[in-house]
Structure formats: structure tokens, C-alpha cells
Amino acid sequence: xxxxxxxxxxxxxxxxxxxxxxxxxxxxxxxxxxxxxxxxxxxxxxxxxxxxxxxxxxxxxxxxxxxxxxxxxxxxxxxxxxxxxxxxxxxxxxxxxxxxxxxxxxxxxxxxxxxxxxxxxxxxxxxxxxxxxxxxxxxxxxxxxxxxxxxxxxxxxxxxxxxxxxxxxxxxxxxxxxxxxxxxxxxxxxxxxxxxxxxxxxxxxxxxxxxxxxxxxxxxxxxxxxxxxxxxxxxxxxxxxxxxxxxxxxxxxxxxxxxxxxxxxxxxxxxxxxxxxxxxxxxxxxxxxxxxxxxxxxxxxxxxxxxxxxxxxxxxxxxxxxxxxxxxxxxxxxxxxxxxxxxxxxxxxxxxxxxxxxxxxxxxxxxxxxxxxxxxxxxxxxxxxxxxxxxxxxxxxxxxxxxxxxxxxxxx
Amino acid sequence: xxxxxxxxxxxxxxxxxxxxxxxxxxxxxxxxxxxxxxxxxxxxxxxxxxxxxxxxxxxxxxxxxxxxxxxxxxxxxxxxxxxxxxxxxxxxxxxxxxxxxxxxxxxxxxxxxxxxxxxxxxxxxxxxxxxxxxxxxxxxxxxxxxxxxxxxxxxxxxxxxxxxxxxxxxxxxxxxxxxxxxxxxxxxxxxxxxxxxxxxxxxxxxxxxxxxxxxxxxxxxxxxxxxxxxxxxxxxxxxxxxxxxxxxxxxxxxxxxxxxxxxxxxxxxxxxxxxxxxxxxxxxxxxxxxxxxxxxxxxxxxxxxxxxxxxxxxxxxxxxxxxxxxxxxxxxxxxxxxxxxxxxxxxxxxxxxxxxxxxxxxxxxxxxxxxxxxxxxxxxxxxxxxxxxxxxxxxxxxxxxxxxxxxxxxxx
Numbered sequence: 001x002x003x004x005x006x007x008x009x010x011x012x013x014x015x016x017x018x019x020x021x022x023x024x025x026x027x028x029x030x031x032x033x034x035x036x037x038x039x040x041x042x043x044x045x046x047x048x049x050x051x052x053x054x055x056x057x058x059x060x061x062x063x064x065x066x067x068x069x070x071x072x073x074x075x076x077x078x079x080x081x082x083x084x085x086x087x088x089x090x091x092x093x094x095x096x097x098x099x100x101x102x103x104x105x106x107x108x109x110x111x112x113x114x115x116x117x118x119x120x121x122x123x124x125x126x127x128x129x130x131x132x133x134x135x136x137x138x139x140x141x142x143x144x145x146x147x148x149x150x151x152x153x154x155x156x157x158x159x160x161x162x163x164x165x166x167x168x169x170x171x172x173x174x175x176x177x178x179x180x181x182x183x184x185x186x187x188x189x190x191x192x193x194x195x196x197x198x199x200x201x202x203x204x205x206x207x208x209x210x211x212x213x214x215x216x217x218x219x220x221x222x223x224x225x226x227x228x229x230x231x232x233x234x235x236x237x238x239x240x241x242x243x244x245x246x247x248x249x250x251x252x253x254x255x256x257x258x259x260x261x262x263x264x265x266x267x268x269x270x271x272x273x274x275x276x277x278x279x280x281x282x283x284x285x286x287x288x289x290x291x292x293x294x295x296x297x298x299x300x301x302x303x304x305x306x307x308x309x310x311x312x313x314x315x316x317x318x319x320x321x322x323x324x325x326x327x328x329x330x331x332x333x334x335x336x337x338x339x340x341x342x343x344x345x346x347x348x349x350x351x352x353x354x355x356x357x358x359x360x361x362x363x364x365x366x367x368x369x370x371x372x373x374x375x376x377x378x379x380x381x382x383x384x385x386x387x388x389x390x391x392x393x394x395x396x397x398x399x400x401x402x403x404x405x406x407x408x409x410x411x412x
Numbered sequence: 413x414x415x416x417x418x419x420x421x422x423x424x425x426x427x428x429x430x431x432x433x434x435x436x437x438x439x440x441x442x443x444x445x446x447x448x449x450x451x452x453x454x455x456x457x458x459x460x461x462x463x464x465x466x467x468x469x470x471x472x473x474x475x476x477x478x479x480x481x482x483x484x485x486x487x488x489x490x491x492x493x494x495x496x497x498x499x500x501x502x503x504x505x506x507x508x509x510x511x512x513x514x515x516x517x518x519x520x521x522x523x524x525x526x527x528x529x530x531x532x533x534x535x536x537x538x539x540x541x542x543x544x545x546x547x548x549x550x551x552x553x554x555x556x557x558x559x560x561x562x563x564x565x566x567x568x569x570x571x572x573x574x575x576x577x578x579x580x581x582x583x584x585x586x587x588x589x590x591x592x593x594x595x596x597x598x599x600x601x602x603x604x605x606x607x608x609x610x611x612x613x614x615x616x617x618x619x620x621x622x623x624x625x626x627x628x629x630x631x632x633x634x635x636x637x638x639x640x641x642x643x644x645x646x647x648x649x650x651x652x653x654x655x656x657x658x659x660x661x662x663x664x665x666x667x668x669x670x671x672x673x674x675x676x677x678x679x680x681x682x683x684x685x686x687x688x689x690x691x692x693x694x695x696x697x698x699x700x701x702x703x704x705x706x707x708x709x710x711x712x713x714x715x716x717x718x719x720x721x722x723x724x725x726x727x728x729x730x731x732x733x734x735x736x737x738x739x740x741x742x743x744x745x746x747x748x749x750x751x752x753x754x755x756x757x758x759x760x761x762x763x764x765x766x767x768x769x770x771x772x773x774x775x776x777x778x779x780x781x782x783x784x785x786x787x788x789x790x791x792x793x794x795x796x797x798x799x800x801x802x803x804x805x806x807x808x809x810x811x812x813x814x815x816x817x818x819x820x821x822x823x824x
Contacts, residue, residue: 016428160787168788219655231754235654240647242756243631244791247647249753252786271786341661342643342754344654374664374683375572376580379656 017053020045022407024053025062028080029107033066035077054080060409061086062106082107087410088143090153091396092132093200094120094173096227096283096352097302099131100390101139104397105148106404108210112142113390119301121227125178133187140191150193151410152400155184156200156392158228160246165197171270172227172251172282196399200224201248202239203395204351204387205232210398212386219345222385223250223336224392225352227270229278235343251278253338255331277335281328283307283353290324307353314360325360332361333368333382340373340380351385358384429465432457434819436465437474440492441519445478447489466492472821473498474518494519499822500555502565503808504544505612506532506585508639508695508764509714511543512802513551516809517560518816520622524554525802531713533639537590545599552603562605563822564812567596568612568804570640572658577609583682584639584663584694608811612636613660614651615807616763616799617644622810624798631757634797635662635748636804637764639682641690647755663690665750667743689747693740695719695765702736719765726772737772744773745780745794752785752792763797770796 027039034042040050057063064083069076084105093100099118103111116135120128132155140150157180159170165181181197188195205222208214222232231248233240240247256266256275266275267285279285287294287306290313294306313321336348354361366382373380385391404410439451446454452462469475476495481488496517505512511530515523528547532540544567552562569592571582577593593609600607617634620626634644643660645652652659668678668687678687679697691697699706699718702725706718725733748760766773778794785792797803816822 171786233754235647235652235659236650238648238650240652240755242647243758244756244788246756246787247754249756249786252753253750273786276786338665338750339754341664342645342659342751343652344656344658344661346655374583374661374685374688375658376656 018407020049020407021053021057021409022405024050025057025082025405025407028063029082032081032107033068033079035079037077039080056409058083062404062410084109086148087151087401087404088148089151089397089400090136090139090143091203091393091398091400092136092153092155093203093390093393093396094128094132094155094157095389096121096158096172097304099128099135100393101135102390102393102397103139103143104394104401106401108398110394110397112139113393114139115390117302121173122299122301125175125180125183129180129183129187132184136184136188136191149410150191150400151404152194152196153184153191154196154198154203154396154399155180156203156396157197158200158224158226158230160249161197161199162245165195167197170228172278174270194400198396198399199230199232199248200226200228200392201230201232202241203232203393203399204385204391205234205395206239206399207387207391207395208232208349208385209234211394214347214349214383217347219343219347221339221343221345221348222391223332223348223350223354225281225283225350225354225356227278227282227284229281229354231339233343233345235345250335250339251282252276253335255334256280277331280331281335281354286310286328286353286357289328290321303353307356310357314357322360325357326364329361329364330368333365334372336365336382337369337372337378340369340378341375345380347381347383349383349385351387351391352389355384355388430819432461432819433465433469433821434817436462437469437494437817437819440475441494444493444519445480445491447491449489451492468821470495474816474822496521498560499563499813499816500560501563501809501812502548502551502555503615503805503810503812504548504565504567505615505802505805505808506540506544506567506569507801508533508570508584509716511540511547512805513547514802514805514809515551515555516806516813518813520810522806522809523558524551525805526551527802529714533585534711534713537587537592537595541592541595541599544596548596548600548603561822562603562812563816564606564608565603566608566610566615566808566811567592568615568808569609570612570636570638570642572661573609573611574657577607579609582640584690586682606812610808610811611642611644611660612638612640612804613642613644614653615644615805615811616797616803617646617807618651618810619799619803619807620644620761620797621646623806626759626761626795629759631755631759633751633755633757633760634803635744635760635762635766637693637695637762637766637768639690639694639696641693641766643751645755645757647757662747662751663694664688665747667746668692689743692743693747693766698722698740698765698769701740702733715765719768722769726769734772737769738776741773741776742780745777746784748777748794749781749784749790752781752790753787757792759793759795761795761797763799763803764801767796767800 040047066079068079084107088103091102099116101114167178167180185195201224218237220234224230229251231250233248254275255277267279269276269279283303448462452459478491480491496519500515503514511528513526579590597607613636630649632646636642641663643662645660666687667689679691681688681691695715
């Protein structure tokens, strides 16, 4: 989700051209196929400007003419579409039990989605960087073999990320002070495209803004499901980062033992405290609670089979599992009610395993949100993310295309 | 705090002029006295554009020439300053025990600050509207008698405010569904200037952005002290409103009984629940807790003497009072730690009676913030607002000038 903050910026001619280029690209992205005249009429730009910009964008491989013409009154018009053939963005995701890479073109079409089983929490930072680099090189080889140029790569991390791409803390992975962006750049040996890092929550909510049923919602939150529980926050159409980039750290809100709802014994959290949201609703916590025998063969490093077992038991009406999910849902609902009071979002979506278990989590969560929010009755929608478990990687691929979408021309 | 969101807007010539006008005005506001050449050099606008805009702004009474010239190499230059003589904005504030009106000129200079003892919670909405209208008429008479034009009026309310200027709920005042903006416009009999309503927290944080030690901070929160406790939220330089305008409702976060810190018995809140932040830290709650005999002569409707008594006792080292303030500080600190984890602000300021009692509240609050925030050590600054008890009214007066600051020319 790109926005150009032009507050108090003088509108000089260069900025005007960049802004207008972004407008043209966005219009074509949303309304393709469309003619130059359509773009001019709908955006208010004059036709000469549109022609000039379109010519430039075609030359740089960002737009192309389809050759189709419309049947309409007057001269036939050549239609324009985004040119998805030249450029690609890469997104990587460090998941609870896997690494994901997504390549997407300028039109947002996913070109490849690869998943590799990998337990980053067990492997540690150096091995994870090596694995990310290997996955990246293979994806780059695949897409450049098809003749494309990689414009950038962004990695989503389940933890905090600062403005330099350093992960000061990711308790769910046991990481502290990991200079991930720099390490990945080194491992890729100067890849020739920018390498960025962001939180998985920020990337996931950015993906929600572009794809799926809540695209374009101005006040939206994505709560990640995974080892960590974090929130990507969009307010007034903008991603909130905060002073140090640490906004959205909802995972350590105390939700168990005392009001909020009383748990029997507040579970211990990776961060060292008890009763945190992540210690209740994180994927490892949910599996441990509902499948107490799951770890009897050794530590769980692959969560998908366990989540599927829980789904099967819940569908079959297993009472302890359903009650356990309802309790987790209530505690999640309490945390979301705090978010709702503070940020007044229109929509809150939950991802990862929280989406997979939504049929049994969200009814209890919604009831808790209704009961706990102050003020007028809650109108917020609480839903499962439609983006599956790859939301962060999709967001990362799109982030890598952000500069182009903002109207800057690619270097090549 | 004005920002022009130009995301995806075409930069047509009209918008460009409005944007550039705002830039010139802001530059002069921040750097007056300055010459046209200074404006051009520092903003990047060309000299012809600057001259044209300055001429227009002088004509509309927004800038004036001081007649001073600088001693410098080359031709002497005429200096420009904001013209504070023509236009004025009005801000009203519904306080715990008073109504406040502030008139400010375009330069932000307060022209008058009047306070009238008034207990809105006891008086009810209709009487409050009448009292606000009376105060407004007197202030308008005073400033227009000095030859000024009122550009607008904004009222700050300790409760929720929707986009139509309706107060759906202000539990601290006992108000539900009060169409305040419309009622005030009616009572003023079509005053000839816009009448707006916003939360006192939003107006106070807007005032913090312009005046005082934290002006210009991109990630800033103002927590109001009064009957209600609310938060005005600025993130990335923008005020957060949320989907319905209800963002910042921190007053009903549960802070007592259970982790968060355990109170003996969770105090009842105006909203019907127990242990809310407002029920612990609101001015009525603090007075009730620390001066149990205060209501023996009848309900407290004038809080200033009670706050001063508490200050005197605390200064004198009264142990129950100091311990009570430290406990309130801890619970406030818990609520602020939730804000810090979610929004990662650089600065959190507290206003009203919380500022007056800051020396005994904030040390405990800061300790709690340090203990409870997750992630890297908290670097957030937690301070008393420097704006006194009229922050919301000051913010309201400035809000009334917002359209002009955004580069729109006043009607007159």
C-alpha cells in the first residue's frame, strides 16, 4: 500500500511527474484494460500528460498495449494493461515451521509460491539466513530464466524489526539483535536488488489492503497466527510503524489470569512473563494445550499435521477441544477488544493457524469483543484472513514493487 | 496539525497552488520574519511563484510585511510575518468543572482565555449547550469588536464524537446520543462560521503538536486528565481517528484487580464496569480515593481546590496520599504500557489533573512502563503536558484555522 505523504512538500515539477506516474499506474492496475482517454477522463490529467507518461511507462516495461480496441463511438482506442512480463518482486516469510518465497509481478499476480519445511526457532539465525539465501537464489534463477528483472526482496519476520532491518528481538524464534537485512545481503553476495526486512504482521496487512475481500479498507488490522502473535495496523489508509518501528506488538498483552478472563494458570511466555496473548494463542501454545500428547515423540517442529488433527477433532464435536478453542477465542477476543477501543478499526482479520481454527475461535472472540468494547456497540468485523498462510510473503513481494508503484522508474 | 493526503491524487494546477500556499504559510509561521527570497530558497519554490502567493496572502490578510529589512549583502529585503490581526479561531472545552473558551490568531497567539465554573455532568446537555453558546457570543463580541473575523469554532468533549459532531456517549458526563454540533449551531443562530466538535483528547494532542516542547513529534500521545481519561493518538505525524472516529478510547481498559496490578477492590466506572482506567485515574476517582471526606459537604463539582489539597498533602510527605498517588501511577503506567506496545510512541504526555499530580504519579508510571513493555527497553518519554488545563481549547482554536493553514483562502 503506497502513499506519498506530500504534507508540506512543495509541488515541484519532478514530484508532480512522479505523483502523476503513480496515478496512471494505479488506474491501469485497477481498471485494465483501459485506454489513454479513459485514464485522462477518470484521473483528471490532461491527455498530453497521459500520453507522455504512458509512453514512458511502456518504454520501461511497466505498461503495455494489448492491441485490443473497444467498439465505441469514434476512433478505436488502444487498450493498456500492466506489463507483468518484465519485473518481479520477491517476498520471503519465516513461518513457524516453514520458509515461504513468493514471486509476484507488477499486476500482483503470483508467479511462484514455494514452501520449504524449516524450523527457524530450532535452527538459529545463521542457518536461517543460509536457508533464506538458498531459497532466494533458486527463485531468482527461475524468474530471471523467464526473462524478468527482480526489483527487490522483502523478508517478513515474526518479531520486532527496526528501521535498519535489524531484528532486535523475536522471542518466538529465540532471536535477539539479529542484523537480518545485512546478513541476507551478504549471503546473497550483492544481489543487485534491494533487500528489506519488515514484520510479518506489517507485510500481511499490506497484502490484505491489495488483495481479497478487505482490499482498500482504511482502518484494518491483521493479527498474525504463528509462533508469535503480532498486529499489522492500518489507520486512515496508512500502515502504523511508530517511533522505532515497533508498533503492533500485541503478543505480550496479558490476557490470562484475572480480568481479562481468568485462566487456570497463566501459561509461560517466550518473553519470560506469564499469561501473554502469544502464550495463549500462539500456534505452539494452542497445540500444547489441545493435544497434550503431541510432543511425546519429540518437540513439535511441524505444526500443520497438529492443526489438522485439531480441526478434525473439533469437526467431530470433541468437547475438550471445542471448549479449549472457545477459551482461546475468548482470550483472543479480549486482546482484540483492546485494539478496537484504541484504534477503532472497521475490520480485524486473523491469519495463520488462527484462520485455520476460526470456525471455533471467532464466535467466542466476537462475543468477547461485543462484551468488552466500551462505547457504542461494536461494529467491527472479525474474520479469518482469506490470504492463507502466505499473506506475509505476498505482502513482501508487493513491498518490493513499492518504489515502482510510487511512480519511480526502475533502474533497468 | 494539517496534512494534505495526496496519495493517488493527480496534481492538477489548482491543487498545486493550494499545496504551495500552505507551504509558504507554514514556512513563515515557523521562520518569521523572513523575506520572499528566504521562502523561495528554503522551500524550493521559484521566486515568481513565491511572489505571487505572498501577494495573494497579503491581500487576504494572512501575511503582512513588517517593513523591517535585513542588513545583508545585496538589496535589502522586506520581511514577512503572519498577519495575526484579521482572523481568529475559537476553541471551547467542556472540562470536569468548567467551560473554557480560547481565541487564537493565525500565528497561534492566544488572544483570550476565559474560564467559567460549570459542572456539565450535573447540568446536562441542554444547559451545557446554552452555556457554551453564551460564552461563545461573548468571545465573538470581544474579538470582532477588535476588528477580527472568526474563521471557525471547535468544541472539545470528554467522550466519543462521531463524524457528524454527535456525541454517541460521554459516560463521564452521563451523556448519550447528544447532537452537540447541531445544537450549538442552533443556539448560536447560524453564526456565519463553521462549528465543529471533536474529542478533547484529539484537540489536546493537536495542540501539543504545534506548541510546547514536543511540537512536531511524529509519534505522540496525549492522555487527558479530567472526568474521562482518553488518548489523542498521533502516529507518523497524523492524528488517528479510526473507522467511526472512536480511536483512543483508553478509559475503559481494565487496570485494577488481577494482572494488571491488583487493587483491593476494583472501583466502579461510569460505564457500568469495574476497574477501568477512568475509574482509577479520573479526577473524581482520584479525589474520592485520596480525600474520602471531600464529598461530606455534598457532591464535588469544583475539583481545583481538591487537587490543590492533594498537592499540598503530597508535598508535605503525607504517606497515604503519596502511596495512593503511586498506586494510581502504577495503574496508569500499565495502561500506558499497552499504548506503548501497540503504537510505539516517542512521547506520551498527560494533561489536566494528571499533569498537576505528575511529580507523584509519573515516577511510578514510568517504572511500570519499563517493567511491562515487551521488546527492547522502553525509550518512550512520559511527561506532564506543558499546555496546562486548556490544551483542548487551544487545540480547538487551532483546528478552526485548519482550512486556512491547508492553503485555502478564507471566504471573507
